[in-house]
Amino acid sequence: MTETVVKASHVWKVFGARYREALDAIQREGIGKPEVLKRFACVVGVQDASFEVLRSEIFCIMGLSGSGKSTLVRHVNRLIEPTSGNIEVLGRDISQLGDAQLREVRANQIGMVFQHMALMPHRSVRDNVAYPLEIRGVPKSKRWAVSDHTLELVDLVGYEDRLPKELSGGMQQRVGIARALASDPQVLLMDEPFSALDPLIRMQIQDQFKKLAVKLQKTTLFITHDLDEAIRIGHRIAIMKDGLIVQVGTPEEIVMHPADDYVREFVKGISKLKLFKAHSIMRPLESYQGDGGNGVALSAAPRADENATLDELIDHALGSGRPVVITSAGRDVGVVSKTQLLRSIQGDKES
């Protein structure tokens, strides 16, 4: 997980006829969004966004409607041209590509899944999935074989010859995922893929996608407005607000150390039990004073791995009534007292 696959640096997007002047004014005078709208009739979509996505990583971009997250992700395959800044995919500057090269990159290296599926209603499921290959000129027999294989991955065997409208929403979105995977791209862009589904189906398809992601190891940019979803799926999360990336970090970092009040407001209701790992709340062994002053009980205390979740730690703590010793590769590295455990479940308050 070291190679950078997608790299955005200082991407700006200003919509409107006078976008150049507007961008100049923003960068030089630092005027805000409302003033840009008033003076130049321009809308700022993305402000100075920079991020890197590593190989096989699922990078979530989370934000509310209108925060510019969908706009940002469309820069990666240049469905939207940046006003300034540049984006590299697999080491190639996307904005420097000619038309033909760009089409080739889109067809071979970047797959995309859309919020409203965007399947072609007049084509069968199989032909929908095969469409990216068809564009590349892959012969029919080959693309049908690939299509069937990909549909198997998303568990849609037996629906190949149906039309999209005969499928339920969740199944249609699985077709969408299959289509994005069909050309075996290195990068997967997912624009709120599960937002239009109802909650139960959403959970199922999220789990299914997680398993698939582990299997396929695709570098993924995952857009969502749902922090739970971002935490469940993402390795790292970028939080966007008004076109600005306000914080980038692992789910734990975001929840434990929100960068500002906006993020804090978001993470307030997030359950920490399954998110926090033992190593992030443990104290050094030496610091252990013992409950009520006696420091002898540690050898008899239960052991837990440093990657155990709070949920698991509670189980250990309840069983013994003693603090839990945290181990890493069989070695004791820290300790979690009951007080610390309870405090960390409580969240923000300093323990």
Place this chain on the structure above:
Amino acid sequence: MSDDTRDTAAVDVGAVDSSVVAASDIEVDHAQLNESIARFAGPSGDYYAAAFRRIHNARRGLPNTFNLFAALLGPLWAASRAVWGMFWGFLLLEMIAWVQIGRGWWGNPGASFFERADKQRERAGNFLERAESARAAGDDPARFEKLAENLTNAADKNHVQGLAANAEAFEILLFGLLMLLAFKLMQGFYANIAYENQYSRWRIDPVRVESGRKTRNIALGAALVLMIAPLTIYDFTVASPLAALEIFPEKEVSALFVAGPNETLFSVIAGWLEARIDVAAVAGAGAFDGITAGVRSILRAISLALIDTPWPVVMAVIFVTAWRAAGPRVAIFTAASLVYIALLGYWEIAMETVALVGAAVAICVTAGIPLGIWFGKSKRAYHAAEPILDLMQTLPAFVYLIPIIAFFGTGNPPGILATIIFGMPPVIRLTALGIRGVPNDIKEAAVAFGASRYQLLRDVEVPLALPSIMTGVNQTILMCLSMVVIISLIGGGGLGKVILEALQYAAKGPGLLGGFAILFCAMVIDRIVQGAFRRDDQK
């Protein structure tokens, strides 16, 4: 789920203290409303605040408000408040009332009768003189005396009628006054309601909906009233108004622009146009002949297939096509139509019609669909073309038949060209509509997977626009069929000629039979095309 958490978060930030109150306990914030109304109304804002409150409080029926100024000033009030709909409506109504008043008051309804009576008396006097001179000459004056007596009687009758008419004048005056009173009352009651309506619209769009009382509007309203009212009332009430008001003085106005003694603007422009067309016809003769030849060759190819092929073959092909494309029911209908056409001896001539329509439709579709796609993609091109399309559809066919004769002569090919002018707009319009209606996200998906512009068009836009395009083709076919009768006027053949002949000899029977033959052709073609292009996912 996090949706819940976020919602609570939003509420926490946004609302400070909003508790739930039963609808019946909610108080109206009149202060705020009054302030807003006052801002809208400008002068005498307080009055309108009170009036609008009565309107807002009214449960049903007419609210009890009366605007005295609106009643007194009439349309001028409406103009000053920029309630233009009311201005025009009541200006018209008040004009009617004023005309009645004018007629009753100073108009002389009996004038024409008295005039006639005077003339008749004069002639009676003439005849009496001639009777005198006849008597002096020793002739029998009885004939002249009799005539004079008849004329005097007629004059008396006219005089009586004139008096009656004058007596009626008072009634007319009274009626006019009553009407005026009624309209004034209506305006008084209606004014605040109309103004409140305008206030509601102003709240939505304060920039474009006019508010307040503006001098500009008063001046405009007064100018309009001054221009319209006196002239109209004068014209209606005076027995013999100025001729210049009755008929537009085009000759006099023409004389200002045109030098020649017998020329008018009309004759000059018409002559100029005619010369232009002649010049263009001569200059472009080669091109026009080329077009005619092209159209003729298409027509000949279709005719060859339909007419020169033995009729059983053609019939069988049409029948099987109908069956395959649209199912057994359409096939049976097709067979019945074919039998009707063949038995009444219309076979060859109907096939000529089909060939004409086929050629026209083929050209319409091959040119129209690409144009429609272009217009669907480029808003600017569409806006530029729209007036032309409107013109093509609304211009009466007879208007462009004349230049078509000038450029292309008479016969079938020019007829096809005329048909194309009329038939092409639907397929262009509906293709453009269909292309514009393709969902953006599906297009975006295709582009995201690397589709080129051509692939996007072929794989996404045209297939998804196809239902709309086919509706357009269908419309075009029907439009072309309806033109078939008209092109017989410039020498086009087919069933149109049958109808035209029937029309010329007022032959009801043949006309009706020919008309049905056209109808059946149209329906068969329509059903087959509809069936052929209905896609699997639409059945």
